[in-house]
Amino acid sequence: MTGYSEKQIQIMEAAEELFANKGFDGTSVRDIAEEAGVNLAMISYYFGSKEKLMESLFQYRGHYITLQLENMLQNKEMSSLQKVYGVIDSYMERIMKLQCFHKIMSREQMADVKGATTKLIHELKKKNQELVQQLISEGQKKGEFKKNIDVPLLMATLIGTTGHLVTTQHYYKKLNNLEALSDEEFEKHIKKKLSNHLKSLFKAVLTYE
Amino acid sequence: MTGYSEKQIQIMEAAEELFANKGFDGTSVRDIAEEAGVNLAMISYYFGSKEKLMESLFQYRGHYITLQLENMLQNKEMSSLQKVYGVIDSYMERIMKLQCFHKIMSREQMADVKGATTKLIHELKKKNQELVQQLISEGQKKGEFKKNIDVPLLMATLIGTTGHLVTTQHYYKKLNNLEALSDEEFEKHIKKKLSNHLKSLFKAVLTYE
DNA sequence: TTGGTTTAATTAAACGTTTGTTTAACTTTG
DNA sequence: CAAAGTTAAACAAACGTTTAATTAAACCAA
Numbered sequence: 001m002t003g004y005s006e007k008q009i010q011i012m013e014a015a016e017e018l019f020a021n022k023g024f025d026g027t028s029v030r031d032i033a034e035e036a037g038v039n040l041a042m043i044s045y046y047f048g049s050k051e052k053l054m055e056s057l058f059q060y061r062g063h064y065i066t067l068q069l070e071n072m073l074q075n076k077e078m079s080s081l082q083k084v085y086g087v088i089d090s091y092m093e094r095i096m097k098l099q100c101f102h103k104i105m106s107r108e109q110m111a112d113v114k115g116a117t118t119k120l121i122h123e124l125k126k127k128n129q130e131l132v133q134q135l136i137s138e139g140q141k142k143g144e145f146k147k148n149i150d151v152p153l154l155m156a157t158l159i160g161t162t163g164h165l166v167t168t169q170h171y172y173k174k175l176n177n178l179e180a181l182s183d184e185e186f187e188k189h190i191k192k193k194l195s196n197h198l199k200s201l202f203k204a205v206l207t208y209e
Numbered sequence: 210m211t212g213y214s215e216k217q218i219q220i221m222e223a224a225e226e227l228f229a230n231k232g233f234d235g236t237s238v239r240d241i242a243e244e245a246g247v248n249l250a251m252i253s254y255y256f257g258s259k260e261k262l263m264e265s266l267f268q269y270r271g272h273y274i275t276l277q278l279e280n281m282l283q284n285k286e287m288s289s290l291q292k293v294y295g296v297i298d299s300y301m302e303r304i305m306k307l308q309c310f311h312k313i314m315s316r317e318q319m320a321d322v323k324g325a326t327t328k329l330i331h332e333l334k335k336k337n338q339e340l341v342q343q344l345i346s347e348g349q350k351k352g353e354f355k356k357n358i359d360v361p362l363l364m365a366t367l368i369g370t371t372g373h374l375v376t377t378q379h380y381y382k383k384l385n386n387l388e389a390l391s392d393e394e395f396e397k398h399i400k401k402k403l404s405n406h407l408k409s410l411f412k413a414v415l416t417y418e
Numbered sequence: 419t420t421g422g423t424t425t426a427a428t429t430a431a432a433c434g435t436t437t438g439t440t441t442a443a444c445t446t447t448g
Numbered sequence: 449c450a451a452a453g454t455t456a457a458a459c460a461a462a463c464g465t466t467t468a469a470t471t472a473a474a475c476c477a478a
Contacts, residue, residue: 007453021321025234029438039455044439103319109377110312112230125380152385153406156377157370161362164369168318171334176361197362204413216427238464248429253465420478427472437462446453 004060008046011036012057020100023107024054055116061101062120065094069131080139081203087132088158088198095162096191103167129155136206145206154205158198165194213269217255220245221266229309232316233263264325270310271329274303278340289348290412296341297367297407304371305400312376338364345415354415363414367407374403 004012014036018027029050033040047053072078072086095102108117132151139145165172169190173179178186213221223245227236238259242249256262281287281295304311317326341360348354374381378399382388387395 021319023232023234023316023320025232028436030436040438041440041455042453045453050438106376107232107316107319109380110230110316111232122380122383125377126384129384150402150406152381153370153374153402156374156381157366157406157410160369160371160373161366162369164372165362165365167315168334168365171318171331172361172365174331175335175338193359193362197359197366201366201410201414204417205410208413208417237462239462248427249464250429250466251427254427259464422477423475425472425474427470429468429470431467431469433464433466435463435465438460440459441457442455443457444453444455447451448449 004056007038007042008056009060011038011043011046012053012060015053016057016061016100016104019054019057019107020103024050024104051116057101057104058117058120061098062124065098065101066124066127073131073135080135080142080144081206083135084139084202084206085199087135088202089195091158092162092191092194092198095166096187099166102163106163106167139206146208149206154202157201161198162194165190213265216247216251217265218269220247220252220255221262221269224262225266225270225309225313228263228266228316229312233259233313260325266310266313267326267329270307271333274307274310275333275336282340282344289344289351289353290416292344293348293411293415294408296344297411298404300367301371301400301403301407304375305396308375311372315372315376348415355417358415363411366410370407371403374399 011032015027015032018031018035022031029043030040032050032053033043043050043053047056069087069090072090073083075083078086105117105121108115109121129152132155136145136149136151136154140147140149169186172190173181173186178189181189220241224236224241227240227244231240238252239249241259241262242252252259252262256265278296278299281299282292284292287295314326314330317324318330338361341364345354345358345360345363349356349358378395381399382390382395387398390398
């Protein structure tokens with residue numbers, strides 16, 4: 001159930017890039033087959049249908065999108081603020097590494113008809129919010145953080161800011177005259193900037209009175 | 210050129226809702242015709258094609274999405290922070306009022322092949338960033354704001370947080386046990402919360418040392 | 419106002435493509 | 449030699465767009 005062959009992964013990753021940039025309906029199974037370098041019929045053969053290919057992709061990525069964080073949260077030597085910084089960096093790294101998958105999730109969240117992916121997204125969000133809520137409550141008990149912190153909106157700022165930057169990086173590049181930078185340079189640049197920005201934002205809103 | 214007939218607007222607004230929730234490629238012209246209550250052929254008759262209908266929609270919405278802000282920025286009696294608060298509320302109101310159009314724009318920004326909408330989005334972003342940059346610089350000169358403010362990332366936070374909340378409000382509602390609220394109550398609730406959140410965020414990052 | 423003519427609006431049907439999926443024949447593998 | 453993998457071809461359905469026929473609206477001289 002969990003193991004995908006090389007060829008299946010090849011197909012899923014081709015589909016991932018196309019779904020991210022053209023949308024699910026904007027991508028034909030022939031596009032995917034060509035991009036993956038396999039015969040058209042292999043997609044039905046391995047996954048059953050285009051829809052089920054999407055579900056497999058969510059399972060494939062969802063599998064390693066949820067596992068981290070816990071051990072860091074139990075670390076006794078870090079301050080609560082340091083842990084928040086850890087959450088920010090780990091979330092950011094994750095989005096940066098899985099940019100295409102993140103775009104697909106963003107698209108899915110806009111849809112009105114709820115598909116098989118909806119449940120997974122909801123659980124992911126729930127778990128994330130609980131972890132952060134727990135972390136913030138701990139900081140409040142220790143007196144590190146102030147009272148009256150709106151955790152859901154804080155999450156919206158973390159996810160929204162990061163996501164917006166990822167999905168509009170082309171515009172960001174042009175708007176701020178960074179077109180000379182290579183892709184790696186630009187990613188490094190934006191990671192650094194975004195990390196600093198989010199940390200100072202969270203520090204301010206969590207600690208200042 | 211600027212005037213659309215009632216029937217044309219009827220078609221564009223039907224298309225807007227469908228494009229927002231199903232995507233451009235996920236919406237057929239037959240869907241649009243049915244939703245708008247017109248004959249299939251009227252879409253080609255009035256707009257030429259599905260693609261050109263999309264362009265018309267951008268022109269129709271883009272027309273009244275850009276006009277505000279300037280007169281408030283020239284107000285001599287407001288503090289710079291008050292003006293920033295004004296920008297936040299006005300941006301938020303705009304997104305809330307045009308939720309569907311905003312979803313469409315978000316989707317368009319993810320696309321790799323740049324369509325006729327790309328230029329408009331770029332210009333909109335550029336103008337917004339310039340206005341905010343101007344406002345922040347003014348506050349810095351007056352000594353109201355601190356130095357070293359990253360305006361592009363601040364914009365990403367404003368736009369990203371607001372946009373994320375709009376596109377994921379269904380999840381937000383469920384996750385925070387607000388499903389008993391009517392649509393109007395929920396919109397009022399979220400507007401209030403988001404406005405407070407963004408203002409305290411901006412105040413902290415602009416003024417605290 | 420009337421009657422005649424032109425223009426615009428509206429319709430159902432048909433057009434050629436592209437879509438996702440399946441078939442049946444063939445090849446490779448264990 | 450049976451099972452799994454791979455292929456080109458074919459399938460019906462849905463797609464965006466166009467056609468040709470019909471109705472409604474606008475116009476204008478008598």
